[in-house]
Every structure is written in structure tokens, then in C-alpha cells.
Amino acid sequence: MSGELLAFLALSLIAIMGGVLMLNFTKVMHMMLALVFTFLSIAGLYITLSAEFVGVVQVLIYSGAVTIIMIFGIMLTKQDDESEGKSKLRSLLVFIGVVAFGAVMYYAVNNTEFTPATDAPALHKENTKQIGEMLYTKYIIPFELVSVLLLVALVGAIILAKGDGKEEGRSHE
Structure with missing residues (x-):
């Protein structure tokens, strides 16, 4: 088992757990903390895919700015501490939807032929420099x-x- 695979498994597990916890927490600030964990783990996944620029932008924009704006919005509005009772039917429908989505994605990924491009530029090398040059020239x-x-x-x-x-x-x- 390589380090890259371990990093992917750990980061994807944190992203999934953050999303699930965000949906299941009752306090809004706890939901925001779970969302931050999801954003940071997705940034880590971008970095493991050699997209360092997108990973850094994910940390700066989503984990920083968007989360702070959401926290200010939450703090400046009145929140009811009483939670609505979650129905079992709703939970069952959400579970069925998640399982169906997972099955469709598993089928799609396993039945897709990935052929390597022969003349594609090496995007994983100095991609931040390439983005900067394109952004400030073209x-x-x-x-x-x-x-x-x-x-x-x-x-x-x-x-x-x-x-x-x-x-x-x-x-x-």
C-alpha cells in the first residue's frame, strides 16, 4: 500500500465524515466545523492530484473566506435551538438515495475506459506557473x-x- 493511496483514503474518509456529520449535527456552529473539515480534506485531495494551485485556492477561498462569511451570517441571525424531529421516512429515503447514487457512481467508474492522451501537455509539472502565465497573458x-x-x-x-x-x-x- 503506497503513501499516496493512504493519503487518498484518509482524506476521502475525512471528507465523507465531514459531510455526514454536517448533515447530522443539530448545532449550526458544529455544522460549520464539519464543513471546514470537508473543505480542507478536499484541498488535500487536490494536492494529491498535483493540482497545488486549486488546493491552495480551496483553502483560501472556501475554508477561509466562505466559511467566515457563513459564520458571520449565522451569528448575526437569530437561530432556534429547538430542532425539528427528523422523521424515519425521511432518513430512509435519504439512505436509499445515497446508496443508489453510490451504486450508479461505482457502475460508471468501473465501466469507463480511460485511455492515456499521447500529445497532452504535462499539466502536473509547474501547473501554478502555467495558470499564472495564462491568467496574466491570454x-x-x-x-x-x-x-x-x-x-x-x-x-x-x-x-x-x-x-x-x-x-x-x-x-x-
Whole structure:
């Protein structure tokens, strides 16, 4: 058994456990912690697939930014501590759906012919450098347009969050 296989098994087990725990926890903060474990293990899987850039982006964007935004959203909204009773029929249907999905995926993976590409470039070597070169040469205009779009969205969110000062003054009267 190679180290790569052991890493894959450990990371995939953590990802699956994180997803299952996220669905079964009743406290929202515990759900978020399970989601972070899932995001980090998926980043580890990307790194084992020689996609270091995607793995680092997974850690920075999903495990960091998206999770923090979700936590702020949870903390700023009122949460009911009472949990709804989960019905046994719902649990049974979810279990049947998961087993059916697993069976379909197992069948699809085992019956797929994977043929190696002969003239494909070596993407696993210096893939971060290749992404950077493509991003800042061929795709520089879309990259800059996305940055302007994100800046406009940020300014719009600040304006909407700030609101109109006149309405706030009237509510205190």
C-alpha cells in the first residue's frame, strides 16, 4: 500500500465524515466545523492530484473566506435551538438515495475506459506557473473585468448596508 493511496483514503474518509456529520449535527456552529473539515480534506485531495494551485485556492477561498462569511451570517441571525424531529421516512429515503447514487457512481467508474492522451501537455509539472502565465497573458482582460465587477459589487453592498441616514434619524423620533 503506497503513501499516496493512504493519503487518498484518509482524506476521502475525512471528507465523507465531514459531510455526514454536517448533515447530522443539530448545532449550526458544529455544522460549520464539519464543513471546514470537508473543505480542507478536499484541498488535500487536490494536492494529491498535483493540482497545488486549486488546493491552495480551496483553502483560501472556501475554508477561509466562505466559511467566515457563513459564520458571520449565522451569528448575526437569530437561530432556534429547538430542532425539528427528523422523521424515519425521511432518513430512509435519504439512505436509499445515497446508496443508489453510490451504486450508479461505482457502475460508471468501473465501466469507463480511460485511455492515456499521447500529445497532452504535462499539466502536473509547474501547473501554478502555467495558470499564472495564462491568467496574466491570454486572459488578462476578463481577469481585470472580474476585478472591476467585484469592486462594484463591494461598493454596492456597502451602500446597501449603510442605508439612508434620513430613515435612521426618523426611527429614533
